[in-house]
Amino acid sequence: MSSVPVPRRWIKRYATATACQAAAVHHRWLTELGAPVPRLHAIAADHLEFEYIPGRQTRPNDLPHVAGILGQLHHNAYATDLSRARLDRPHTTKTGITIPDFPGPRRAALTKLFSDGHAPQSLFAVEQAIEVLESAIDTPACLYKDSNPRNFLISPARTDSRCVLVDFDVLTLAPPGYDLAKLVVTLTMTHGALSATTVNEALANYNAALTSWPSVLVPVSWTALMAWAEIHHLLTSPYFGRGGYHYRWSDHSPR
Secondary structure, three states: OOOOOOOOEEEEEOOOHHHHHHHHHHHHHHHHOOOOOOOEEEEOOOEEEEEOOOOEEOOHHHHHHHHHHHHHHHHHHHHHOHHHOOOOOOEEOOOOOEEOOOHHHHHHHHHHHHHOOOOOOOOOOHHHHHHHHHHOOOOOOEEEOOOOHHHEEEOOOOOOOOEEEOOOOOOEEEOOOHHHHHHHHHHHHHHOOOOHHHHHHHHHHHHHHHOOOOOOOOOOOHHHHHHHHHHHHHHHHHHOOOOOOOOOHHHHOOO
């Protein structure tokens, strides 16, 4: 009599129970929004057990496809709940999940980078960077999920979407285009310069999903995307040389 094989699982461990529970809550909300995420099988005090999905990290040629996934997620989040949110204050969803605000933590991080003399070469001085943050406060609220190449798994095993969102540690409010800009910057820091054609195609796919019916959201412009990319260039600079980040955005951006 043959035994039934036990499905493989992927275990993500956390330093604290609070962080573990937060990730589980984030995963549940993204699931409710229709995001392509792995099934969560078990929640323990210090780890989560997900279904195992074979695949690889996102590469530059995957950017247009992943951008469409992000645009659809942001569209769904706004249509379902975030139309009631303001970017300058935490938002509690209809299901009771509190999502942190957008400008507060980033304003503090940018101020510290510049005051400590650790800000890299940038198009922005500290006042300009903070002004960009503040200018978005009255725009529609979407979300930020730390979009870097390691957090999108490209898997042929999935029939619903070959892109699977993984890592649910971080979730905050953000304006449209902000999460896409993070992916553009981190792909560049990982692989070097992206072609302007690829980035333009990604932006077009993102906007098509973001503004699909029914939606009152407007397309993100190239100028806005590059402004958010510059903010991510500053905020991601402390990780240069780690996590596969070998290229500087300032040397390889498509601007």
